[in-house]
Amino acid sequence: MTAFPAPRVTIKDVAARAGVSKGAVSLAFNHKPGLSEATRDRIFAAARELGWEPNLTARSLSSSRVDVVGLAICRPARMLGLEPFYMEFVSGVESVLTEHSCSLLLRLVRTVDEEVGIQESWWRGRQIGGSILVDFRADDPRVPAVERLGMPVVAVGHPSLTGSLTSVWTDDATAVKEAVRYLAALGHRRIARVGGAAALGHTMIRTAAFDEAARSLGLAGARQVATDYSGEAGARATRSMLTAAPPDRPTAIVYDNDIMAVAGLSVAAEMGLSVPRDVSLLAWDDSQLCRLTHPTLSAMSHDVHGFGAEAARTLFGLITGEGPGTHQVPTPVLTPRASTAPPDV
Amino acid sequence: MTAFPAPRVTIKDVAARAGVSKGAVSLAFNHKPGLSEATRDRIFAAARELGWEPNLTARSLSSSRVDVVGLAICRPARMLGLEPFYMEFVSGVESVLTEHSCSLLLRLVRTVDEEVGIQESWWRGRQIGGSILVDFRADDPRVPAVERLGMPVVAVGHPSLTGSLTSVWTDDATAVKEAVRYLAALGHRRIARVGGAAALGHTMIRTAAFDEAARSLGLAGARQVATDYSGEAGARATRSMLTAAPPDRPTAIVYDNDIMAVAGLSVAAEMGLSVPRDVSLLAWDDSQLCRLTHPTLSAMSHDVHGFGAEAARTLFGLITGEGPGTHQVPTPVLTPRASTAPPDV
DNA sequence: AGCGCTTTCTCAACCGGTAAAGTCCCCATC
DNA sequence: GATGGGGACTTTACCGGTTGAGAAAGCGCT
Incomplete structure (x- = not known):
């Protein structure tokens, strides 16, 4: 060029x-x-x-400062478009970067391994001063890679997944338990959960938390499945759950994002089931979308913008010499709307 | 840093x-x-x-090549999160950039003027080799600004809006006319349109095209309003249209994006109106969302990923010395689904 | 043996800044 | 009247590559 x-x-x-x-x-x-x-x-x-x-190029050459931070997102493009989460997260990140006249280098990747390569290139090529890593999985290859590089990164994910890296995380386990307790308090016993991608760490955490909550509340009818976060998968999972014979059919379903909840809502409609009379639905992440459906979707709300901002702030702290640490952002809170109600016995 | x-x-x-x-x-x-x-x-x-x-920094210093292209998006963060359009567009852009081992510098801005400043800084600071400009408005200040800078950019928008800049555009006018003709062919006479932000060039183009189509088809009951693209605004506009007394009430509504169409769908439900029996709805941009609702949304489909890719390809062409020009990408085509039908007389 | 031509490398200048060391000058101090 | 200490700049050596001008070596040819 x-x-x-x-x-x-x-x-x-x-x-x-x-x-x-x-x-x-x-x-x-x-x-x-x-x-x-x-x-x-x-x-x-x-x-x-x-x-x-x-000329920032010349400046970073001689001063070895780079006013750019990296972010690679790994999801199929088709899915990305839809998930409000990332754009909101990015906008939170940007809001902080802007204050430091710093820019964001964005890359969409297909696999974690590809991301490892990108991050290495960026760092070795002095393209970035640090990076924000998202979507951790168990034994994530990025952890050893960036440790080896000595590259400043903040890991967005539970500390148990991010090794020695500085992390910013939200307490998904507690949020899941709150969701289950809420539905149980409404009287639901057969509660299902449509989870995200099984390989992702936070899905695993939520899955475990859901199991634990169900057990501690003595909910025998609890079940959950993993999907790929897409609306189609959410619809499929919902359909499969709702076609079970009534004694097995869940009376409440928790979704791992809002897209799947919207899909679930329309599956219920398509099957002639009324929400929340026949089945209660609870979404996650609570973007604008949850307020646009009919009935509006109850959701575990989460300040995604703030999450991104905190990640960026933490990265700056790290780069300017603060030690590593873990930063917790607020736990998602339940925002009840019209899609949840006591089961119709 | x-x-x-x-x-x-x-x-x-x-x-x-x-x-x-x-x-x-x-x-x-x-x-x-x-x-x-x-x-x-x-x-x-x-x-x-x-x-x-x-070290890419050192390389670009001596060779004066910069393997980064810029993209600034100007929309309130709240809205951005939801619009599938941008992420899909970005993913299309990336798919081409990746082939050239080029990166994307992304910035979310609040106003066009802010964007002008950003683009100037990026270019003068040698942060980017070129830029992709989106969301043109009438007399867009970016046109003279980048012309003055002599900066390679591709403008995503109708040539009438982008001055002498190389542009990549889609024929919205024809698409709007097709949408209207389709609804008219179904028998609708009172067709409404819920448009996007009035200041945006493509909204103006669609508005004019809608008027023209309505006139040429002799549709006396056609009307349209401008919104801000948000679901809330779409809901508000729909509510206001559907609460009109039946002789004035539109029997079909066209939306400028899919978020507003989804919102419109739930407003209809909330008002006890059946789609498509009482009112037909037609969305725009056709992301996954349109297939997740019940009924599924008919839409003007558009290969947004390909649009982004073409913009990036054009930018590379420009940077490597191809002359300016205008590149048209395919016109959105009608994808009929379950939300449109003949009016129930 | 001498000449020209490649092929394969080396050298040194340069890209546009930063940063540490150096120069000058002025003024206060003993 | 010499000494010293700042303030206000300038000089110069990088940062880590690229690039064009040589230089050395090998080869075919007369």
């Missing part, structure tokens, strides 16, 4: 115009002491007149 | 290990002639052993 034939202005031009050395220009633009107000002003004026901004 | 205290290996180390000069290493890694097979192999072996990859 070659540059356009545009006469680009450099620090030298600015220095010449302001009648100073380029060192002085550098000092001025980095707000370092050692320049008089007058000179500083002259330099800024010259820069403004010439439309100059420091 | 300072680098970690990691002993990073440079081209010099590789050269030393392979017993050659750094110029030789550079030749090898850029696949340029002038090296024997044997040396080339030795160099690659040394690089592999040391885990070296060329």
